[in-house]
Amino acid sequence: MAFFQKQPKEGENWVEYEIPSMPVAGEAAAMFRITAPPKEYPDADLHLAIERAVGRFNREHTPEYKRGDVADLYIDRKGDTFRIKVSYWPNASEGQI
Amino acid sequence: MSDHFPEGLLMNYHLMFKKFKKEAILAVQKAVKAGLWRSEREPAYDILRAMFTNLNTIYGLPTLVLIVDDHEYYSRVTDMIALPKPSLVSALHEYRHHMQHYGLGHYEDDEIDARGWSVSLFRKALPKSFKKAWSEGKIWFMPPYPTEQE
Numbered sequence: 001m002a003f004f005q006k007q008p009k010e011g012e013n014w015v016e017y018e019i020p021s022m023p024v025a026g027e028a029a030a031m032f033r034i035t036a037p038p039k040e041y042p043d044a045d046l047h048l049a050i051e052r053a054v055g056r057f058n059r060e061h062t063p064e065y066k067r068g069d070v071a072d073l074y075i076d077r078k079g080d081t082f083r084i085k086v087s088y089w090p091n092a093s094e095g096q097i
Numbered sequence: 098m099s100d101h102f103p104e105g106l107l108m109n110y111h112l113m114f115k116k117f118k119k120e121a122i123l124a125v126q127k128a129v130k131a132g133l134w135r136s137e138r139e140p141a142y143d144i145l146r147a148m149f150t151n152l153n154t155i156y157g158l159p160t161l162v163l164i165v166d167d168h169e170y171y172s173r174v175t176d177m178i179a180l181p182k183p184s185l186v187s188a189l190h191e192y193r194h195h196m197q198h199y200g201l202g203h204y205e206d207d208e209i210d211a212r213g214w215s216v217s218l219f220r221k222a223l224p225k226s227f228k229k230a231w232s233e234g235k236i237w238f239m240p241p242y243p244t245e246q247e
Contacts, residue, residue, distance in 0.1 A: 013238065014208045046175070050168060071237055072187070073170035074194050074207065082174075087208050089237040095182045097134075097226070097235040 008060075013071075014087040017056055019049045021080045046082070050075070053084040061088070068093035108240045111220040111227065113213030114203070124151040125189070125222035133185060138165075141183035149178070152192055158199050163188075173198045186236055189215035212238045 009016040022045070050073060058067045071092040074085040128148040133141055146163050153160060159176060166179035169187050171194035178191040193211040196202065204210035216236060220227040232242040 011206050012209055046172065050170065054168065070168065072190060073168055074211075075170055075172040075174060077174045085208065092237060096184050096186050096237050097230040 013089060014085050015057065015060075016083060016085040017053050019052050019056075019082040019084055021045055021077075021082060022048060046075070049082040049084065053082070053086055057086045057088070065090070108238070110209075110213045110216040110238055111231070112217065113209075114217035114221075117218055117221055118155055120155045121152060121218065122222045124148055124155065125185070125218060127151070128185065129223060129226070133183065136183075138183060142180075145180070145183055145185075145188045148188065149192060156196060156201060158195060158201075161192075161195055171195060171198075186215050186219050186230075189218055 006018055053073065054067060054070055057065075057070060061069075065088050069088045069090055069092050071087045071089045073087070076083045125148065128144050131144045131147070133144045136144065142163060142165065149161055149163060152158075161176045161178055163178045163180065165181065167181060168179060169181060169191065170179050171177070171191040172179075173194075176195065176198070178188070178195070180187055180191070190211045193202075193214040194207065196214075197207050197210065202210050204213065216227075216239065219230075219236075227236075230236050231239055234242070
């Protein structure tokens with residue numbers, strides 16, 4: 001783990017990451033808007049932060065858990081940093097009732 | 098918020114909350130009666146939006162936005178809930194984060210709190226559906242359904 005990354009907080013089947021905001025601009029923004037699915041997104045920044053949190057969870061929890069085990073995300077923002085709590089459960093992508 | 102969990106209840110999320118406002122129970126029942134589990138995707142999302150509106154009125158909370166997305170989440174930044182599927186328990190879980198945002202949480206761990214509130218309310222409002230869903234493994238974070246021998 002890189003020296004500048006804080007150790008994540010952890011609890012019962014969740015882990016919280018601090019994800020620095022990375023404003024998407026210029027050509028990258030144009031490319032991102034093509035791939036961003038919902039029109040309702042207030043900013044591409046949030047979507048990118050979610051993907052980075054899920055990606056980091058995936059890297060740190062493989063092979064015990066995989067991307068499809070992410071159950072939900074609880075997102076807060078302090079200044080330029082997103083605080084994203086990733087909650088996980090086996091086969092969450094199959095959904096619940 | 099409380100500092101500790103009831104002894105032995107950590108995974109028995111359906112027992113973590115005993116009392117709910119009567120109107121909140123009715124709002125959940127109304128969503129299912131309106132066809133949440135029988136409807137196509139778009140009408141089902143609209144039923145959840147109506148349920149959120151009712152719950153906001155009951156708890157005196159600001160409006161929130163429900164969108165469809167790849168991940169399930171609640172964003173405090175924008176008062177926004179995203180659901181990949183129109184799931185009742187997931188919707189209640191994310192709604193509990195909305196309540197926490199405005200100071201209505203109970204347990205210190207907000208994930209435990211959201212799991213406990215959503216599953217307990219589902220059990221309270223729709224006991225038969227809860228039992229069936231639990232026995233079929235359709236509720237996340239729950240322990241295995243108890244067999245008759247237990």
